[in-house]
Amino acid sequence: MEILFFASIVGYFAATVLQAAGVTLRKDALCRVARIIFALSFVLHTGFTIWRGVAAGRIPLANQFEFASGFAWSAAIMGLVLYARLKQEWVLMASMPVAFLVLSYAAFQPMEIKELMPALRSTWFALHIGSATFSYAAFAISGGLGVHYLLQLKKGHAEKESRMVQTDYMIYRLICLGFLLLTVVILSGAIWAEQAWSRWWSWDPKETWALITWILYAIFLHQRIRMKWQGKRMAWFAIIAVICVLFTFAGVNKLLPGLHSYAV
Amino acid sequence: MKKIIRFLRSMQFGMILLVLVIACSVAGSLIVQQREPMEYVNRYGEGAARVILALQLNDVFSSVYFLVLMAALCLNLTLCSIVRLPRTVKATAQLLSRAESAPVEHELAPQQVEKVSTYLKQNHYRLREKDGRKIYVKNLIGFYGSFFTHLSFLLILVVGALAVVTATVTDQTVMPGETLTLDDDTTITVESFQIEDDTGLLDYASKIVMRSADGMKEAAREIRVNEPMSFEGYKVYQQTYGTAGSVEIHNLVNGASEVMHLTESCFLTLDGVDGLFFQALYPGYVKAEDGTVTLITSTSGAYSDPVYDVLSVAEGSMSPVLAFPGETLTIGDVSFTFLEPTSYPGLRIKHVSTAVLGALYAVFALMVAGLYLCFFMVPTAVAVTENGYTIVSPKPSTGLIIGLNACLEEEET
Numbered sequence: 237m238e239i240l241f242f243a244s245i246v247g248y249f250a251a252t253v254l255q256a257a258g259v260t261l262r263k264d265a266l267c268r269v270a271r272i273i274f275a276l277s278f279v280l281h282t283g284f285t286i287w288r289g290v291a292a293g294r295i296p297l298a299n300q301f302e303f304a305s306g307f308a309w310s311a312a313i314m315g316l317v318l319y320a321r322l323k324q325e326w327v328l329m330a331s332m333p334v335a336f337l338v339l340s341y342a343a344f345q346p347m348e349i350k351e352l353m354p355a356l357r358s359t360w361f362a363l364h365i366g367s368a369t370f371s372y373a374a375f376a377i378s379g380g381l382g383v384h385y386l387l388q389l390k391k392g393h394a395e396k397e398s399r400m401v402q403t404d405y406m407i408y409r410l411i412c413l414g415f416l417l418l419t420v421v422i423l424s425g426a427i428w429a430e431q432a433w434s435r436w437w438s439w440d441p442k443e444t445w446a447l448i449t450w451i452l453y454a455i456f457l458h459q460r461i462r463m464k465w466q467g468k469r470m471a472w473f474a475i476i477a478v479i480c481v482l483f484t485f486a487g488v489n490k491l492l493p494g495l496h497s498y499a500v
Numbered sequence: 501m502k503k504i505i506r507f508l509r510s511m512q513f514g515m516i517l518l519v520l521v522i523a524c525s526v527a528g529s530l531i532v533q534q535r536e537p538m539e540y541v542n543r544y545g546e547g548a549a550r551v552i553l554a555l556q557l558n559d560v561f562s563s564v565y566f567l568v569l570m571a572a573l574c575l576n577l578t579l580c581s582i583v584r585l586p587r588t589v590k591a592t593a594q595l596l597s598r599a600e601s602a603p604v605e606h607e608l609a610p611q612q613v614e615k616v617s618t619y620l621k622q623n624h625y626r627l628r629e630k631d632g633r634k635i636y637v638k639n640l641i642g643f644y645g646s647f648f649t650h651l652s653f654l655l656i657l658v659v660g661a662l663a664v665v666t667a668t669v670t671d672q673t674v675m676p677g678e679t680l681t682l683d684d685d686t687t688i689t690v691e692s693f694q695i696e697d698d699t700g701l702l703d704y705a706s707k708i709v710m711r712s713a714d715g716m717k718e719a720a721r722e723i724r725v726n727e728p729m730s731f732e733g734y735k736v737y738q739q740t741y742g743t744a745g746s747v748e749i750h751n752l753v754n755g756a757s758e759v760m761h762l763t764e765s766c767f768l769t770l771d772g773v774d775g776l777f778f779q780a781l782y783p784g785y786v787k788a789e790d791g792t793v794t795l796i797t798s799t800s801g802a803y804s805d806p807v808y809d810v811l812s813v814a815e816g817s818m819s820p821v822l823a824f825p826g827e828t829l830t831i832g833d834v835s836f837t838f839l840e841p842t843s844y845p846g847l848r849i850k851h852v853s854t855a856v857l858g859a860l861y862a863v864f865a866l867m868v869a870g871l872y873l874c875f876f877m878v879p880t881a882v883a884v885t886e887n888g889y890t891i892v893s894p895k896p897s898t899g900l901i902i903g904l905n906a907c908l909e910e911e912e913t
């Protein structure tokens with residue numbers, strides 16, 4: 237069944253390349269093929285995730301491999317849903333590479349199915365980690381859109397063009413969604429920690445970095461109101477903040493072990 | 501004075517404070533916390549260790565400046581919320597009056613205007629007519645989003661601090677069958693404890709019964725990780741576990757016998773001279789082909805083949821013995837029968853006000869609701885006249901404009 241996993245990585249990669257080629261060469265047919273491959277890869281990825289959940293007898297989000305796979309899956313479904321609603325190619329330009337890169341990262345993590353630690357058998361844990369995959373995916377796609385926005389600016393598109401305004405708005409909306417979900421991650425994590433260990437908050441490095449990421453985005457949301465940070469600034473922020481998200485997601489486990497180091 | 505208060509309640513000051521919280525958090529996560537001073541010298545060198553200790557970077561989150569920072573954030577949020585509340589309350593009326601008088605921004609043909617009205621109705625906008633002007637409104641409750649968000653953040657800091665300060669926490673190990681009496685005479689009886697469930701899956705669980713001091717209230721529950729028991733302001737957690745050696749001691753002279761649970765090394769003796777020196781209990785062993793035994797020193801599960809490591813002390817000489825459950829060792833007038841070990845739980849007993857706990861949960865919910873209102877319930881009024889429409893909203897209505905344009909284009913094609 238691992239073949240489904242590797243097939244989805246190849247599919248996400250092919251979709252990314254074809255989409256980039258289609259947009260650059262303005263060939264709609266290539267974009268259409270990219271979309272079909274992306275949707276099929278998503279179906280395979282979903283199949284793999286369901287199989288893994290059934291084989292493990294639990295929600296497949298209990299270690300770094302499964303979490304990364306969930307993150308990539310969330311990015312893919314968000315991309316597909318947004319495309320279905322907006323019919324804009326740039327949405328897929330951002331979500332396809334995110335799905336591919338995050339799933340490739342998953343491939344380098346230990347894949348074997350392990351028994352769930354007693355501390356992880358909790359509804360609050362499921363909410364905590366489930367909302368984290370979607371939150372990180374929203375932030376990562378906003379970062380991808382940030383790159384796309386800057387590239388468009390470089391190509392000579394003006395900030396006032398309606399497509400650019402839409403991209404800017406989408407970056408903001410994704411950050412809002414990611415922020416709301418990250419709030420759920422932090423609060424459900426606190427409730428879970430209190431249920432499991434009696435402490436709401438223990439300044440464990442992973443918790444601390446989730447809080448740093450949260451405050452960083454909070455500062456940005458205020459700067460948007462206070463200093464009218466939009467357009468180019470917003471795009472740069474979306475990219476830089478993703479580095480913080482990725483550090484919270486992967487870097488902390490490797491560099492700053494603590495209570496969450498089960499996720500290594 | 502006015503200037504100072506204006507600064508203290510300003511968003512600018514709030515953002516400075518948040519940047520400082522980030523700086524403290526980064527320092528607190530990169531520098532190991534709450535260790536002995538020598539460890540900092542060994543890790544970072546003497547000069548750096550001196551700076552770390554002087555700046556309290558070894559315990560950032562309990563340092564004076566971090567607490568001052570939190571207090572300043574509370575002050576800033578309180579002042580900011582108080583000042584903004586009247587504005588928030590008036591916001592709905594202001595939005596409507598702007599919509600009533602705003603000039604038409606998007607001019608349209610009459611049939612397109614009809615299309616706009618239909619689109620707005622389909623998207624759950626409510627119609628209010630004023631002086632012949634149709635005003636469609638939606639999400640007016642969204643004005644309260646940022647107020648609820650800030651209030652909840654403030655309350656999380658305050659109620660969270662209260663929950664930590666007012667809670668008392670004690671850790672106790674209790675043998676199955678034993679009863680623990682707390683300071684207020686509430687009792688906790690551990691009826692049984694298991695490390696693995698019937699299928700062999702790790703599942704640390706204790707069956708406990710709690711009784712109030714007056715004996716009027718009683719409740720029983722199986723507690724495990726993630727499933728603590730709440731009773732009369734107490735929360736009892738399955739925190740840790742241990743496995744104790746169990747030895748039945750039989751006095752061959754008077755026939756008396758007693759079972760003892762051994763959790764640490766000790767000397768079991770009647771006369772102070774001869775007896776059994778209990779050193780350790782091992783969870784299992786591996787026997788090689790040549791008969792040598794290698795002891796397994798740790799396990800996360802139940803003890804599969806327990807081995808007692810003891811010294812038999814008799815007539816001034818000591819001899820090491822590896823004993824197995826069921827075996828008996830007689831030393832002088834005493835026989836020691838080694839029994840199956842007893843697993844026991846380590847309980848964490850927390851006393852916390854139920855009201856504070858409930859308040860904290862409520863405040864968490866308020867924050868999520870506040871953010872939802874902020875981001876996904878953007879207050880919007882659309883004034884529709886026979887010549888076109890105008891959108892009035894405190895935020896860019898890009899989503900609505902995209903939707904309306906799509907709807908109008910559809911009609912054209």
Ligand code: HEM
Binds near residue numbers: 577875
């Ligand atoms: C970490 C704590 C904070 C969080 C999570 C937070 C959250 C938010 C959110 C989500 C918004 C709405 C942004 C948007 O809709 O794009 C907002 C707006 C705002 N915040 Fe904060 N905030 C925090 C701290 C502060 C502080 C310390 C101040 C200081 C005065 C402040 C003042 C404001 C103001 C004035 C607005 C504009 C509200 C409006 O236009 O309705 N916030 N905040």
